[in-house]
Amino acid sequence: MSPATPAASAATADAAADRRAASPARRRVLETASALFYAEGVHAVGIDRIIAEAKVAKATFYHHFPAKDALVDAYVAEQFRFQREIAEAFLAEPGDGDPRAALVRIFTYMTEAGADPAFRGCPFVNVAAEYPDPEHPVRRTIAEHRAWFLDLMRRLLAAADDPAPDRTAGILLLLRDGLTVRCYLDDASNLRPVVEDTLERVLGAAPES
Amino acid sequence: MSPATPAASAATADAAADRRAASPARRRVLETASALFYAEGVHAVGIDRIIAEAKVAKATFYHHFPAKDALVDAYVAEQFRFQREIAEAFLAEPGDGDPRAALVRIFTYMTEAGADPAFRGCPFVNVAAEYPDPEHPVRRTIAEHRAWFLDLMRRLLAAADDPAPDRTAGILLLLRDGLTVRCYLDDASNLRPVVEDTLERVLGAAPES
């Protein structure tokens, strides 16, 4: 073992992990798996199919992921990262920084994304449907995403002077979840007015300049 | 009675179907499968386990259900029937026929049911997560349930003189879906105030006598 200090050793390990995470083979596997898991479900997609479509060898796969569950976890974490990036983009957008407008933009985006025919609902909800154990790492990652989203709502609402940011944030989470389910299971078109109406009723009438 | 008349023959067929549906073996299978499917997911539960816990022979199972999918469909249909019975019970309750109170009772019930530690979310949403093909019989049954619920909301809202029953019904469906997801994935306690608040914002302030 290296005589380095724990910190250094951790840094070394991190660097190795980064190098592995950046491996093109690993990226291909994760991207292929993400697309398949989202489109068809986790249990329905086998390892063999993933490695075949990602064009990597089985050994390579197991070099990067100790087991299928780890891949599922990576898939969920990737989705989390992806959502966060989008949200941050929406926050940084129009210059001024009107938090209420940011909220509306986020939900408008979700409504539009849900209208995509390939939309299959919320990846977190779908994965959770296949992982009943709340202590499972995958479920913990999902819980992290939910906590993050709830906190994001809370911060935006506080900045928008909502009288009860905690409670309203909870309502917006309900809206988010309901919206993804609805876009997946029902006709996703013509949902914008419903969402706008809901936001108005929940946030109160728009502040008239 | 003559076996020649169509009515008699249809009645005979119905009777046969009823007898089969009422078969104790079939009931045992369906109940066992319902519990397992709900608690662990469809793909995660194998036929062998179902027949073992239901204590029926494999041949008996396949006598009643041509394939696993048919059992899943029966499971979903059973849940649908179950939900309908509950809703009807809530409609027929005391307090004359105040539709707004019925709505509140329904959502209050859902919130309480969601607090059960065994609550695993909406069975329809969870099954849909494992059945990507919207044309699949299982998905069609799920769609029927959603149409029924949306219509139920619409009728109650119209009876409660909601100014836009269609749109508000859509919002209540969002609330329902969001609520089940939330009860499953987050801390389900202390949700009653959030739901009550949401209903007030969505339905407008309670009519003060």
Place this chain on the structure above:
Amino acid sequence: MSPATPAASAATADAAADRRAASPARRRVLETASALFYAEGVHAVGIDRIIAEAKVAKATFYHHFPAKDALVDAYVAEQFRFQREIAEAFLAEPGDGDPRAALVRIFTYMTEAGADPAFRGCPFVNVAAEYPDPEHPVRRTIAEHRAWFLDLMRRLLAAADDPAPDRTAGILLLLRDGLTVRCYLDDASNLRPVVEDTLERVLGAAPES
């Protein structure tokens, strides 16, 4: 036990057997099974399908046939009986009783029967392909048929003054088997000239009165 003499008891048993053999349920089973076995093969057709298509209960089936093999045996025996009836019809036909003409008629009939699109080859050969054990009752029944046919040829050839009826009968059996295989596996049309030519070469030129 009945105090009757063995002979009487045997007669009683025979009568009972006849009664059972004549049972309409049994007939339906045997006919259904014969059609299915011939068209799709023995192993490929399950008991359940036979009883379903014959519209009898499983217990009824097992009342008449101790096991599937017994049904297969009955199927083969039925085919044997059928072939014998046809041959006897051909022998008794045109009055005079020209044995050479009878031979030609038999092979002509086989050629025509083989041209039927539903023709699936010789049932005995096909069943034997699925029963490797020559001591199996089914195989014994098949052997009986072959012995009968060979003897029939021999008798007709002797009556037709063939110089070597034994050997020529063997050749005609080769022809029969080859013919059924050919009709099944190759284009069965335009086979008549080949058969006529073969018969001429085998039987020698037709006796010119």
Place this chain on the structure above:
Amino acid sequence: MSPATPAASAATADAAADRRAASPARRRVLETASALFYAEGVHAVGIDRIIAEAKVAKATFYHHFPAKDALVDAYVAEQFRFQREIAEAFLAEPGDGDPRAALVRIFTYMTEAGADPAFRGCPFVNVAAEYPDPEHPVRRTIAEHRAWFLDLMRRLLAAADDPAPDRTAGILLLLRDGLTVRCYLDDASNLRPVVEDTLERVLGAAPES
């Protein structure tokens, strides 16, 4: 060599296919299956037994053959290849190139092979008995073998100055099929004189140089 040229890429694919075909595991599977299929029939032999006797893992089997039918097809194709090799050996034999002698040698060989107690008839006929659909790949491979044999006979007969090679070839195919059936289902001993007699009658008297 550049991987861009079609030829090289084709060669690579071929090499890969060859490597797979030459895999010892695959060879063991095919040889075991061939022996079992021939001796007991296709439907009567299960995958589990094949992989047990071939000492390969199930996954290995399914790595080489997508399904059992593919293995059956490989078995039939192997038999075809085998027959062709034998025939070519008989054509290239001593006695210069007398085509009539080659024909006689071929049928003599068949008669002798048929006398082997392990002889179970023609593999093609037996497999066809279990595959009723003439469009099935297995049946197509069988049809190829028959076309090849018929053509081989035709070419030899033409070279032997037969007056009607087409028709006589058809007769020899009848003889071939009849012979295999007979060797399987009847007493296969003392068949040589019958075959020799048949050939004489069919080919005409031997050319007395």
Place this chain on the structure above:
DNA sequence: ACTAGCGGGACGACCCGTTTGT
């Protein structure tokens, strides 16, 4: 004599996630 249904256990083909040699 016939039916409907249930039970039973072995076996059918095929796929699972995972590990190892090379």
Place this chain on the structure above:
DNA sequence: ACAAACGGGTCGTCCCGCTAGT
């Protein structure tokens, strides 16, 4: 990076018994 191995799992079908009812 590939092939092979592994053992248990998937869903579904096999043939056959048995009971209860008519």
